[in-house]
Amino acid sequence: MDWSSQIDGYCERTDFTYWSEPINAVTNLAFIIAAIIMWRRCQALPAARLLCIILFAIGVGSYLFHTFATQWAALSDVAPIGLFILVYLFLVNRDMAGLGWVRALLATAFFLPYAYVLVPILNTLPFFAVSNFYWTVPLALFIYAGWLGGQTGRGLAIGGVILCVSITLRSFDETLCHIVPIGTHFLWHCLNGIMLGWMINVYRRHMLATVRL
Template identity: 35%
Template sequence: MDLVCPSFVAHSAPALCRQIDVYCERTSFALDGEPLNALTNVAMLAVAVMAAVLQIRRPNRDARGLIWGAIVAVAIGGLGATLFHTTAAAWTVWIDMAPFLVFMLIILWLTLTRHFAWTAWPAGLGLIGFLAVTMGAGPLLPRALLPPGAYYLTPLIILVVVALLLRRRGVAAATSFVIAAAVFLGAFLARELDAPLCATFPAGTHFIWHLLAAVLAWVLIRSAILETPPRTDAFGRKLRSTGDMPG
């Protein structure tokens, strides 16, 4: 099977078989053209395993469906990123990015409904707004109109705001979100410095983004498992546990 251009892509959308060179480390379109960028995705797979073990040993039963969804998203994202950084094929970009977008939506939902006690409708609208802004800062607007790294600015800004609000409220999860915001900022800088520092560091800095993104995922999933409070109604009473998004 041709990983760069499998038959289902070649027959349906052959243009997506083109290979793209966007990171400093890539020296050729061979499968080992980005060794560090490919290998460091193992960190994300390790996070998925660690999170699964933690959820099994210290289960959060109230949010179990969402937590397992986040764990699966991280695992698939790690595999997708590995596929992208080995094949460099355009069709693998969404397999790389979509699972992490799902992960962000799950974490945001848990944050809005559990830490801020939003009901389903406002939280759902919040997710739609987040998705619209994030996608608008991605493929829906011309790159020339956007600042560098615009796709990642929305979740970074939201994470910083959430961390500050939780800290102000004295919520137990505040420390985790502050750490996550700091790690995300470091990861964002590593990602954006890959091209500018390419002449100085031929291996680039994108692999550091992978490692810090894995740390970020671990901090957020760990917090989701250990620090996510149960759902409550408008009077602060605990609702029946379902483990899934409320209807």
Template identity: 35%
Template sequence: MIDIYCERTGPEFWSEPVNALTNVSFFAAFLLLLPVLRRHWPALSNANRMVSVVLMVLLLSICIGSFAFHTIATKPAMSADVIPISLFQLVFLAAYMHLAMGWGRLEVIAAMAAFFALGALCSALPLPLNGSQTYIAALVFLSILATSHHGHSQRHPKALWLAVACFTLALCFRTLDSLVCPLWPLGLHFLWHLTNGVVLYLCVQAYLDRVSSDTFK
């Protein structure tokens, strides 16, 4: 059993009921994105359709994997939680830079190498962030994409900046989770789930808006 959150007090399946059930935020994001994807679908290229489907599948996988980890709490369940999150980050960032921003392949490869390097550096630093330093690279690169989206998108220019704001808030909840245990045994990790559901919704919405806009065809 892996016990790293305030709410868990034992090895039982429902030892983290709030952390487990708040993964519904990812499923809610998936459901809310279905009509958005349907509306944009005719304007999407085949490549963007494939990326959109992959992101939607990963969104569901995040929901399932995180639920498994907060109930079973084993190493395989942790992998089921971490892998879809990592894949979502990689697919979204690479696809946004290449298909939405029009960066060349070498530029995207260089950017993704920088993303991995920053992620490795932050993970290696002994920062008192309760493990949240592993997401600093994602926050930095999301901010870079938000700057581009804000400067060019005509329909939802603030979507990615809202995602940046929500992700920053989510990281605060994740970081403070262990610190509030003595005062609030439930912890704050469930707020990380709820806020990240909004983050992922905004990211996919921004991507669909950007790649289906006539401005970028």
């Protein structure tokens, strides 16, 4: 693979200059702001602070992708997202579901074959194919929400709903280019910054409630 080859995948980009996607680039501040806010709120929770660090990296990686628009920048964009998903699922399994380290690791690892099976199915559905992998995440959140129930389950479900709206806006980006010249991808950033900050807060709230018990 040529890591320096460039990618034009978004409505806002019209060429390969650095600032061809100014709105998509700047709105990555949503991730960074959410990470800073939650970092300050999670002083006594090292695992939550780890999520904040990864969330900050998501903002940086996505900024690099929407400015350099290269293969290496694409990796810097998707790698922290994948890491956040796996770390968060592990914490859900270990701390919210109470599975313990070993079973939590196994349950988290199950996400990989789960996505492997589900993505080809989503590829057969025109709208869902655009953001195929991402749709696996809210579905997983809804499953966990139903399993765990209570305030934590409601928190996970709310996160899943926000993510569904966010993915929908991401999927419409190039489709609506003729109507919205700047695209809708920037709204994916804004909503995901809110959603990921919310997910960290759901974990924080659960852990604090557990300590009080």
